[in-house]
Amino acid sequence: ESKEKRLKRLDEFCELYQLYEKELAKRLYYDFDDAILELIRALKENPLMRAEVRESFQFVLADEHQDANGTQNEILKLFKSEDEMDPPNMFIVGDDKQSIFRFQGASLEHFYNFTNEFGGAKKITLEDNYRSQSYILDASHSLISRDGRVHQKLVSNSQQKQKKIEIVEYLDYESELSDVSEKVQQIIENTSGQESVAIITRNNQTLFDIAAYLEEKKVNFKIAGERSLFEDLEY
Secondary structure, three states: OOOHHHHHHHHHHHHHHHHHHHHHHHHOOOHHHHHHHHHHHHHHHHHHHHHHHHHHOOOOOOHHHOOOOOOHHHHHOOOOOOOOOOOOEEEEOOOHOOOOHHHHHOOOHHHHHHHOOOOOOOOOOEEEEOOHHHHHHHHHHHHHHHHHOOOOOOOOOOOOOOOOOOOOOOOHHHHHHHHHHHHHHOOOHHOOOOOOOOOOOOOOHHHHHHHHHHHHHOOOOOOOOOOOOHHHHHH
């Protein structure tokens, strides 16, 4: 029943989106995603435009490439010349260990396939980490290495005080929310409100779930996330 309701809402959204696209065309407007798609279409259909863009942007830097989606990566590939003797001057920066949630259609395959797409690319590996102490780096490397790929193990150059990671197992979801909110309250009280606490969750919905517990304990908070349109009861 829950899936049927969701499918119905998705069907309604598809109909709404078609009306939205028609209205955009009527007003001669386009949104950000359309701008990317139209650029790809124009570059593919106009060889002269493609050549002019390559000449105008002779050096390309793509940062956070592990978060690139299909359309963004397609633009990078269009900078390749048909002449193999004229390779693009392209510099890609990325970290496969940071690509976890596939934001906005991102796929790690684009990152891993870059050296295949652009033959002759030189790989420069950075090994030093200046943000995190060794306990965090060792634990994260242990977890992410379970995906079957070979990952570069980072060396900590952090000046922070070493502190072991505390792992807690809860009987149920409500117990976890209650305990986390209580620990946050204790930190705030013990530091007279001089410290702030960050709660990182698997998805945004968990933030809204824990907010009720923080409100009950009168702990001030700010949610840096958005609730899905389809999960908002007001809709």
